[in-house]
Amino acid sequence: KNEVEQSPQNLTAQEGEFITINCSYSVGISALHWLQQHPGGGIVSLFMLSSGKKKHGRLIATINIQEKHSSLHITASHPRDSAVYICAVVGSGNQFYFGTGTSLTVIP
Amino acid sequence: NAGVTQTPKFRVLKTGQSMTLLCAQDMNHEYMYWYRQDPGMGLRLIHYSVGEGTTAKGEVPDGYNVSRLKKQNFLLGLESAAPSQTSVYFCASRWGRVTEAFFGQGTRLTVV
Numbered sequence: 001k002n003e004v005e006q007s008p009q010n011l012t013a014q015e016g017e018f019i020t021i022n023c024s025y026s027v028g029i030s031a032l033h034w035l036q037q038h039p040g041g042g043i044v045s046l047f048m049l050s051s052g053k054k055k056h057g058r059l060i061a062t063i064n065i066q067e068k069h070s071s072l073h074i075t076a077s078h079p080r081d082s083a084v085y086i087c088a089v090v091g092s093g094n095q096f097y098f099g100t101g102t103s104l105t106v107i108p
Numbered sequence: 109n110a111g112v113t114q115t116p117k118f119r120v121l122k123t124g125q126s127m128t129l130l131c132a133q134d135m136n137h138e139y140m141y142w143y144r145q146d147p148g149m150g151l152r153l154i155h156y157s158v159g160e161g162t163t164a165k166g167e168v169p170d171g172y173n174v175s176r177l178k179k180q181n182f183l184l185g186l187e188s189a190a191p192s193q194t195s196v197y198f199c200a201s202r203w204g205r206v207t208e209a210f211f212g213q214g215t216r217l218t219v220v
Contacts, residue, residue: 004150031206042213043198050206086150094139094158094205095166098150 003027006099019074021102023087035086077106114212121189129184131199140182144195189219
C-alpha cells in the first residue's frame with residue numbers, strides 16, 4: 001500500500017512555464033515535506049508544512065489538511081529546476097512516508 | 109557546519125563481504141534514519157534512532173544492523189552483502205518529530 005501518492009510521475013515543461021506537482025496522502029500527519037533530488041545527487045529539503053502555504057523564491061507549497069492533499073508550484077520554471085521532487089509525510093510515529101517522486105525536466 | 113555527512117560515497121562489494129556505512133551529523137539532532145532508494149520505489153526506512161543508545165527497525169531491516177553509540181554518529185552495517193542490497197543509501201537526521209529533515213549525499217553501493 002502507498003501512504004503517499006504523487007502525480008504526475010514524469011513532467012516535461014518549457015522554460016518559463018508554471019508547474020504544479022501534486023501529493024495525496026492517506027494517513028494522519030503532523031507535517032508534510034517537499035524534497036528535491038538532482039540526478040546523482042543528494043536530497044535537499046525545500047519545505048516543511050503543517051498548514052496553509054509557504055513561499056520561497058519561485059517555489060510555493062500548499063497543503064489542505066482536510067483533503068489530505070498538497071501541491072508544489074514552480075513559477076517561471078528554469079532548466080536548473082530539473083530534478084526529482086519528493087513528497088514525504090510525518091505520521092503519528094517517528095517515521096516518514098515517502099512518495100515515489102516526480103521527475104521534472106525543464107527544456108530551455 | 110557540515111550538516112549530514114555520509115562515508116563512503118561509493119563502494120563495490122563482493123557477495124558475502126561485510127561493510128559499515130557511517131552517517132555523521134553536527135547539528136545535535138536526536139533523530140537519525142537510514143533509508144535505501146531503489147528505482148521506481150520511494151525511500152524505504154531500514155532502521156532509525158530517536159537518541160543516543162537507541163535503535164529501532166524500519167520497513168526493510170533484514171540483512172542490516174545499526175548502532176548509535178554517539179549522538180552524532182549512526183552506523184549501518186551489512187553483515188553479509190547480497191546483490192539485493194545494491195542500492196543508494198541515504199542517511200537523514202532531524203532535531204524533533206516535527207522539524208526540518210537534513211539528508212546526506214548518499215552512498216551508492218553495488219554488490220556483485
